[in-house]
Amino acid sequence: MKHTGGTWSTYLGQLRRAGLIHEDATGFTLTEAGWTYLGHRPAPMTAQELQQHYLGVLRAGAARMLQAAIDAYPNGLTKNQLAHEAGVSVSGGTFSTYLGQLRRNGLVDQHDDLVIATEVLMHGATSNQLG
Known part of the structure; x- marks a missing residue:
């Protein structure tokens, strides 16, 4: 379902009302x-449960990118490093798509x-992050 479609808007309106x-x-x-x-x-899921959940549902390239970010934590990776670790081309549209999905x-x-x-x-969610 597209978030720009009429069905989405109808369902969203019903939930709000x-x-x-x-x-x-x-x-x-x-x-x-x-x-x-x-x-x-x-x-709430533990940090490890949350990581395993997303690693299991993401497309393979996005999951490799996420695993690289997890492995590097608390340090970050440049886009070039992240792409290299995940075996994805940084200049391709797929990299941007996966990075956007992770964000x-x-x-x-x-x-x-x-x-x-x-x-x-x-580290998992704290109670004030859960709403």
Whole structure:
């Protein structure tokens, strides 16, 4: 489903009107009513569970990039280093696509010229990050 499509907008509107989600600059979160609707709030994943989850669901190249960022932590990698470690061409569109996916999912940040695994990915979420 495309986030620009009418179906997305319809579903999103229904969730908002029902008071099940909240949207702010960082994205969407479930409200307490949303969690109640689901039946329970799951226990947060540990850092290792979170890493294994994403390494298992990402495409192979993105997973290799994520593993390289995890292995380098707390240090970062330049884009060239990250591409080299993952066996992906830094000049290709695939690299940019994968890096964007990792950033959108909150798995890596970019600081200056370095790509660094996020604190949440490496240490797990704190209670105030869970909403």
